[in-house]
Amino acid sequence: xxxxxxxxxxxxxMTLAAHTQIPFWPVPMTLHTMAVMAFAVLLGPRxxxxxxxxxxxxxxxxxxxxxxxxxxxxxxxxxxGPTGGYLLGFLLASALTGWLALGRGIVGRTLAxxxxxxxxxxxxxxxLAQFVPANKVFALGFAPFVLGDLAKIGIVAFxxxxxxxxxxRLRGDA
Numbered sequence: 001x002x003x004x005x006x007x008x009x010x011x012x013x014m015t016l017a018a019h020t021q022i023p024f025w026p027v028p029m030t031l032h033t034m035a036v037m038a039f040a041v042l043l044g045p046r047x048x049x050x051x052x053x054x055x056x057x058x059x060x061x062x063x064x065x066x067x068x069x070x071x072x073x074x075x076x077x078x079x080x081g082p083t084g085g086y087l088l089g090f091l092l093a094s095a096l097t098g099w100l101a102l103g104r105g106i107v108g109r110t111l112a113x114x115x116x117x118x119x120x121x122x123x124x125x126x127x128l129a130q131f132v133p134a135n136k137v138f139a140l141g142f143a144p145f146v147l148g149d150l151a152k153i154g155i156v157a158f159x160x161x162x163x164x165x166x167x168x169r170l171r172g173d174a
Contacts, residue, residue, distance in 0.1 A: 003047070010039055010051030011058055011065070018067040026082035026131055027141055028067045033120065034152035036090045037097060037113045041160045045098030052094045056087065085127020089120035106161045113153045121146075 017035035021028045039048040059065045062075040066087075069078060079087060093116030100112035121142055128141040 003050075006043075006047065007050050007054050010043075010047070011055045014039075014051060014055045015058075015065040018065060021067045023068075027086060027124070027128065027145075028083075029145060029148065030067045031152070032067070032086070032090060033117070033145075033149045034156060036094055036120075037116060037153055037156045038160070040094050040097035040116065041101045041109050041113065041156055043098070044102060045095045048094040048098045049091070052091045056091065059087075082128055082131045083124075086120060086124035088127070089123030092123065093117070093119045106157050109160060110153060110157045113156065117149055117153065 014032070014035050017031035019030075021030040036048070036052065039051050043051075055065060056079070059069075059074075060076055060079060064070045064074060066072075066078050066083070072078060073081060096119055097112045097116030100115055101109045104112065125137050125141050129137045132140055
């Protein structure tokens with residue numbers, strides 16, 4: 001029951017992160033990256049991935065959990081739009097980052113988050129290339145986001161280091 005409540009809370013926080021945005025086209029600037037990385041580092045790969053799978057499931061079912069919903073569409077129609085690759089990247093990064101960060105200090109967690117960020121951008125940019133001219137993909141899907149994403153990773157890295165006892169309790173280690 002505790003795990004279920006944690007996943008539901010995680011989906012609610014992921015939704016809040018998605019709706020905290022700076023409107024931008026074709027991909028909005030949100031706090032998704034921060035939430036994905038925080039869940040992966042704080043809760044580990046299993047729970048972080050479960051949260052993102054549940055989030056995607058809620059979105060696929062038509063709930064307005066994604067950034068710009070319902071204005072930009074709902075459900076599967078939204079998921080196959082310009083941000084679909086980033087959503088896949090967030091899912092893969094949840095697992096990869098969580099796995100690479102297990103038992104690591106601040107440097108290891110930061111490197112794990114950077115590896116997850118690379119996965120997010122690879123998936124996102126390849127998918128975005130289906131919607132914008134190839135010469136605009138980098139300018140629209142990477143350049144406006146990378147500095148903010150690196151700052152979010154820094155915040156998560158230092159924040160996670162500041163609260164180790166809480167992390168142990170959240171993961172069930174204590």
